[in-house]
Amino acid sequence: QQQVRQSPQSLTVWEGGTTVLTCSYEDSTFNYFPWYQQFPGEGPALLISILSVSDKKEDGRFTTFFNKREKKLSLHIIDSQPGDSATYFCAGLTGYQNFYFGKGTSLTVIP
Amino acid sequence: EAAVTQSPRNKVAVTGGKVTLSCNQTNNHNNMYWYRQDTGHGLRLIHYSYGAGSTEKGDIPDGYKASRPSQENFSLILELATPSQTSVYFCASGGDTSNERLFFGHGTKLSVL
Numbered sequence: 670q671q672q673v674r675q676s677p678q679s680l681t682v683w684e685g686g687t688t689v690l691t692c693s694y695e696d697s698t699f700n701y702f703p704w705y706q707q708f709p710g711e712g713p714a715l716l717i718s719i720l721s722v723s724d725k726k727e728d729g730r731f732t733t734f735f736n737k738r739e740k741k742l743s744l745h746i747i748d749s750q751p752g753d754s755a756t757y758f759c760a761g762l763t764g765y766q767n768f769y770f771g772k773g774t775s776l777t778v779i780p
Numbered sequence: 781e782a783a784v785t786q787s788p789r790n791k792v793a794v795t796g797g798k799v800t801l802s803c804n805q806t807n808n809h810n811n812m813y814w815y816r817q818d819t820g821h822g823l824r825l826i827h828y829s830y831g832a833g834s835t836e837k838g839d840i841p842d843g844y845k846a847s848r849p850s851q852e853n854f855s856l857i858l859e860l861a862t863p864s865q866t867s868v869y870f871c872a873s874g875g876d877t878s879n880e881r882l883f884f885g886h887g888t889k890l891s892v893l
Binding site for chain 2: 703711714770
C-alpha cells in the first residue's frame with residue numbers, strides 16, 4: 670500500500686507562472702512533511718517542511734500548505750524560474766523516524 | 781554542511797556477482813538509510829540503521845543485506861546481483877530527532893548485466 674500519493678507525475682509551466690504540486694497520505698500518525706528537490710545527477714535535498722500542527726509554511730517563493738482533515742499537502746512555487754526545473758518529492762514521517770516518499774513530480778519551467 | 785559520501789558513483793556488475801555499495805557520513809547521525817530510485821517508483825526504502833551494529837529491513841529488503849560497522853559507515857550488499865537490481869541507489873543520514881532532515885549522497889548508478 671502506497672503511503673504517500675503525489676501528483677502530477679510531470680508538469681510544465683512557463684517562467685513567471687505558479688506551480689502547484691499536491692500530495693495525499695494515508696497514515697494519521699505522520700507528523701512531519703518535508704519536500705525534497707532533486708536535480709539530475711544529484712541526491713534529493715530538503716526544500717521546505719511543515720509540521721502537522723501547522724497549516725502553512727513559507728520560504729521565499731516556496732510555500733507548503735497542510736490540511737490535516739483531508740490528509741493533503743501542497744507545494745506552491747510562485748514566479749517559477751528555469752532553475753526550479755527538478756524533481757520534487759513529498760514525504761511523510763512517522764514517529765518511528767521512517768520517511769515515506771511520494772513517487773515524485775518532474776517539473777520543467779520553460780523560459 | 782552535513783556530508784554523505786557514496787562510493788562508487790557508477791558500477792557495472794555481472795548477474796550472480798557480489799556487489800557492495802558504501803556510504804560514509806560525517807554528520808554523526810545515528811540513523812542511516814539506503815533507498816533505490818526507479819522511474820515511476822520514486823524512492824523506496826531498502827534497509828536502515830539506528831546506529832553501529834544495527835540494521836533493519838525497509839519496504840523492499842529482498843535480495844539485499846546491510847552492514848553498519850561504525851557510526852560513520854553503512855554498506856549495502858547484493859550477494860547475488862540480478863538485472864532487476866539495476867537502479868540508482870541513495871544513502872542518507874539524519875532523522876535522529878523529530879523534524880530532522882535527511883541528508884542524501886549523490887547516488888550510485890548500478891547496472892547489472
